[in-house]
Amino acid sequence: MRRSVSSPASILLVTVCFLAVAFYALPQIVAVVRGVATRGWEGLPVNGLAEGIALSLYTTALSTAIIFLSGTPLAFVLARRRFPLRRVLQVIVELPVVIPPTVAGLALLLTYGRQGLLGPALMVFGVQLPFTTAAVVVAQVFIAGPFYIRAAQVGFASVPLEIEEAARVDGAAGFALMWRVTLPLCAPALLAGLTLSWARALGEFGATILFAGNRIGYTQTLTLFIYNVWESRIDGAIWASVILLALAFVALLISGAFARRAEAIYR
Amino acid sequence: MSFRKLSLLLLSAALLFTFNAPTHAQGNKTLVVFAASSLTDAFNEIKPLFEKANPGTEVQFSYGASSTLATQLAQGAPADIFASANARQMSVAQDAKRIAGTPRTFAKNRLVLIIPVTNPAQIGTLKDLTKTGVKIVIAAPKVPVRDYTDTMLDKLAKTAGYGDEYKAAFLKNVVSEEANVRQVSAKVALGEADAGFVYRSDVTPDINDKVIALPIPDAVNTLATYPAAVTNDSANPELARRFIDYLLSEDGQKLLLKWNFESVIEDAPATPTPEIF
Numbered sequence: 001m002r003r004s005v006s007s008p009a010s011i012l013l014v015t016v017c018f019l020a021v022a023f024y025a026l027p028q029i030v031a032v033v034r035g036v037a038t039r040g041w042e043g044l045p046v047n048g049l050a051e052g053i054a055l056s057l058y059t060t061a062l063s064t065a066i067i068f069l070s071g072t073p074l075a076f077v078l079a080r081r082r083f084p085l086r087r088v089l090q091v092i093v094e095l096p097v098v099i100p101p102t103v104a105g106l107a108l109l110l111t112y113g114r115q116g117l118l119g120p121a122l123m124v125f126g127v128q129l130p131f132t133t134a135a136v137v138v139a140q141v142f143i144a145g146p147f148y149i150r151a152a153q154v155g156f157a158s159v160p161l162e163i164e165e166a167a168r169v170d171g172a173a174g175f176a177l178m179w180r181v182t183l184p185l186c187a188p189a190l191l192a193g194l195t196l197s198w199a200r201a202l203g204e205f206g207a208t209i210l211f212a213g214n215r216i217g218y219t220q221t222l223t224l225f226i227y228n229v230w231e232s233r234i235d236g237a238i239w240a241s242v243i244l245l246a247l248a249f250v251a252l253l254i255s256g257a258f259a260r261r262a263e264a265i266y267r
Numbered sequence: 268m269s270f271r272k273l274s275l276l277l278l279s280a281a282l283l284f285t286f287n288a289p290t291h292a293q294g295n296k297t298l299v300v301f302a303a304s305s306l307t308d309a310f311n312e313i314k315p316l317f318e319k320a321n322p323g324t325e326v327q328f329s330y331g332a333s334s335t336l337a338t339q340l341a342q343g344a345p346a347d348i349f350a351s352a353n354a355r356q357m358s359v360a361q362d363a364k365r366i367a368g369t370p371r372t373f374a375k376n377r378l379v380l381i382i383p384v385t386n387p388a389q390i391g392t393l394k395d396l397t398k399t400g401v402k403i404v405i406a407a408p409k410v411p412v413r414d415y416t417d418t419m420l421d422k423l424a425k426t427a428g429y430g431d432e433y434k435a436a437f438l439k440n441v442v443s444e445e446a447n448v449r450q451v452s453a454k455v456a457l458g459e460a461d462a463g464f465v466y467r468s469d470v471t472p473d474i475n476d477k478v479i480a481l482p483i484p485d486a487v488n489t490l491a492t493y494p495a496a497v498t499n500d501s502a503n504p505e506l507a508r509r510f511i512d513y514l515l516s517e518d519g520q521k522l523l524l525k526w527n528f529e530s531v532i533e534d535a536p537a538t539p540t541p542e543i544f
Contacts, residue, residue: 209445228408231334231407232334
């Protein structure tokens with residue numbers, strides 16, 4: 001049968017795609033247009049914006065690093081090893097994705113707060129987490145980590161074992177095998193997962209405001225700043241949101257470029 | 268070919284279903300009340316009483332900081348009644364042309380200082396709040412209870428023994444500015460904050476065993492006034508007016524008094540005012 005461009009299925013496909021893209025794109029376009037049209041930057045309070053941007057970038061960089069270092073081994077074990085309760089562990093590690101962030105924040109308070117389960121233990125080391133920048137990082141790792149762990153798991157599971165066997169035959173083993181064979185093969189998947197988790201950490205609000213609090217320079221990330229501003233100057237809040245959008249846009253472009261490079265080199 | 272037919276069939280079925288799904292409750296008259304967070308418990312108790320007195324009615328509440336609610340109203344959020352914790356946020360709603368008629372004051376409130384029962388920072392007086400390392404939690408700017416807190420600080424700045432240094436030291440000890448008054452009380456009740464400023468009515472049975480309330484002298488305290496008004500696009504304006512009437516009735520005022528609000532009725536019992544300390 002000859003495939004015609006104007007077949008009913010093609011038209012339907014194009015329509016659905018158009019509607020879907022419009023659904024996602026319109027709010028972003030509207031935000032940018034409104035922010036520029038109303039000169040939103042004039043409606044911003046004197047302090048808070050620069051601190052918010054700096055804090056967001058700093059904390060998400062830290063949390064992404066922690067997520068990568070702690071999540072990669074965990075994802076590897078979950079993907080490759082068989083052990084009792086493996087599936088239960090998988091679900092537990094993925095659960096923060098579905099927990100409402102505010103509930104997650106409360107749970108973090110009850111565990112790592114001053115009066116929480118581990119509060120007294122942490123105090124022994126002089127650590128009091130709530131109301132500190134460290135708490136922002138903890139909240140981000142909790143909320144965004146599972147996104148990376150899941151993607152990394154899929155990545156590790158997709159590496160054909162024959163390739164690893166071949167590498168073993170050639171003498172690679174243990175760390176060398178992981179570093180020179182396995183990781184490079186999964187690089188695109190790991191990178192995609194890391195980008196997603198970074199983006200989730202950047203947009204984190206509920207758990208942060210509950211566990212870390214809201215204080216300019218210490219815990220008020222850009223997302224919290226926007227929430228604070230929108231009650232006094234909506235246009236200022238829209239402009240701050242456009243800045244956040246721009247940050248995320250640039251980061252996604254960069255990570256996309258890295259992913260394509262990784263794919264080109266290793267596949 | 269058959270797969271295509273099947274997917275087209277499923278798609279049309281899904282679309283038909285979505286467009287026929289019920290979008291609102293049938294039968295009952297609904298009142299949507301935007302109310303300040305501090306009114307949560309009192310209004311939840313009023314709900315069944317009002318619904319019983321007006322059969323066929325359903326009252327739905329949207330609680331939040333009055334500043335948040337006023338912004339939502341200004342952006343066109345649908346509501347029948349706005350009950351604010353101060354006149355300023357009611358003006359915001361009025362300026363946005365969402366309010367019909369004149370708002371009526373239905374309750375009053377006072378600020379109180381709360382500390383966790385364990386009192387980790389050993390707070391006994393207002394002066395203790397400026398000790399190094401004390402973690403004070405207050406509401407974010409524009410939230411009414413924060414306005415009242417700022418007024419208290421300004422009044423203290425003019426009081427002998429406190430001055431501007433007190434206000435500066437106090438603000439240095441603020442570790443978080445919460446989105447609404449109930450988040451402030453929650454942080455203190457959980458023991459994470461050393462002190463917080465909330466309304467007397469926020470010391471509810473729920474947190475009574477977790478916090479201690481220290482009264483603030485009248486000289487530096489503000490009498491918070493709560494106005495309520497009907498919106499100008501309410502679907503049931505008469506019913507909405509009846510709700511506000513109920514708040515102002517003897518039963519309504521008694522209920523608000525029970526939750527530690529102050530009455531607006533002239534000869535209601537007054538609460539004793541403490542000396543300055």
